[in-house]
Amino acid sequence: MEPAPPIEVTRLLARARAGDAQAMGDVFSALYDELKRAARLQLRRMHDDFETTALVHEAYLKLGGAQLAAQDRNHLLALSARAMRQVLVDDARARKADKRGGGQDALTLGALANAGEAAAVEVLKLDELLDALHRLDERAAQVVELRYFGGYTEPEVAGMLGISESTLRRDWRRARAFLMKETAP
Incomplete structure (x- = not known):
């Protein structure tokens, strides 16, 4: 699938910042395959128990969903990479704190x-x-x-x-x- 055009994503982000609740969903729909590719590459390196889709969705929630203030496509992808990192770090912290000694x-x-x-x-x-x-x-x-x-x-x-x-x-x-x-x- 061809990546979403940066100008279209930027327009959708502007609509989302202006209060269009549907626009943020459209942004993530447009970038979903690209975000899944990034998550898949990360999880392959880590051999983590996370599933690709779960990591993308957790990152979306971490970003604040419709409250996101990304300025353009590149800014959103950078924020998404940071959110994926945070999700994986949070997961590692939770496993480290596991009383049964869950390894990381x-x-x-x-x-x-x-x-x-x-x-x-x-x-x-x-x-x-x-x-x-x-x-x-x-x-x-x-x-x-x-x-x-x-x-x-x-x-x-x-x-x-x-x-x-x-x-x-x-x-x-x-x-x-x-x-x-x-x-x-």
Whole structure:
């Protein structure tokens, strides 16, 4: 299925912000396949018990549904990637707090390293690291969030952030270096 045109999504978001309750549903309908693709990629990396549809719906609820104030398609996709991250972190926290000792699945930074490094980081640790990276370099943290949690390619992320692909690759290298340094023994 072809992705929804950015201009149409932006118009629908403007209608939703103006109080059109149906418009937000139309936005998510237009982007649903793209959001499911991002969720599927994330869950494949994590081997999580979440189902793709459940993650997309939980992220929608986390975003506030019709109360969402996204400005355009790219902003909504970025917010959705962040919401998916938050849903998965909340789930990991709940499993960690489980009295029966429910374990949590590990995320690997091998995908971040692009060199096959097998550093494993728990979901909560990755969340802490991204928060620290966000304080140091907000755009680099956004790059990680969109690439890792959103499952978007370099050209897609560059377009979403309005930067060149070479700038994106520099941010990606800087973010990976920070994350690998912080997870090194």
